[in-house]
Amino acid sequence: MLDDVDRRLLRRWQAEPDLQVTELAGELGLAQSVASRRIERLRERGVLRGVHGVIDWRAAGWDVEVSLRFTLDKSDPRAMDVFMAAARDVPEVVEIQTFLGRVDVRLGVIARDLEDWRRLYRDRILTLPHIAEIEALMHVARVKTDAVLPL
Numbered sequence: 001m002l003d004d005v006d007r008r009l010l011r012r013w014q015a016e017p018d019l020q021v022t023e024l025a026g027e028l029g030l031a032q033s034v035a036s037r038r039i040e041r042l043r044e045r046g047v048l049r050g051v052h053g054v055i056d057w058r059a060a061g062w063d064v065e066v067s068l069r070f071t072l073d074k075s076d077p078r079a080m081d082v083f084m085a086a087a088r089d090v091p092e093v094v095e096i097q098t099f100l101g102r103v104d105v106r107l108g109v110i111a112r113d114l115e116d117w118r119r120l121y122r123d124r125i126l127t128l129p130h131i132a133e134i135e136a137l138m139h140v141a142r143v144k145t146d147a148v149l150p151l
Helices: 004-015 021-028 032-044 079-088 115-125
Strands: 064-072 093-100 105-111 131-139
Touching: 004 021, 004 032, 021 032, 064 079, 064 115, 079 093, 079 105, 105 115
Parallel strands: none
Antiparallel strands: 064 105, 064 131, 093 105
């Protein structure tokens, strides 16, 4: 699916995503038009979905990060859909993942401080529908975060 030029382009862009296409092309020894066409083709194929800003939550005042694992009461066939819709409405939920197995859903949640977390947990999380079981894991340290693919 990806040839060597595509992989080199993506590797370089992953390392420095704010590079302009002209700089990227020059570093890879490509004409700007070739690099532009390659990038457009990668976007059309869904390989390259966009360029994102990365915000340091702690620097922005969000000091608490919690991973919540839910097992849902699935006696209602729409339990998962109803739960997901309600979870999407909580602004502090920054990530939602679904699983096969004992855990159905994991939410990544941020809060400003412990008092904010207590309020959020009591007023918004515990009121989510169809919860059978919940486990909260308070993040202590982020050891590795890497969205870079080994291209």
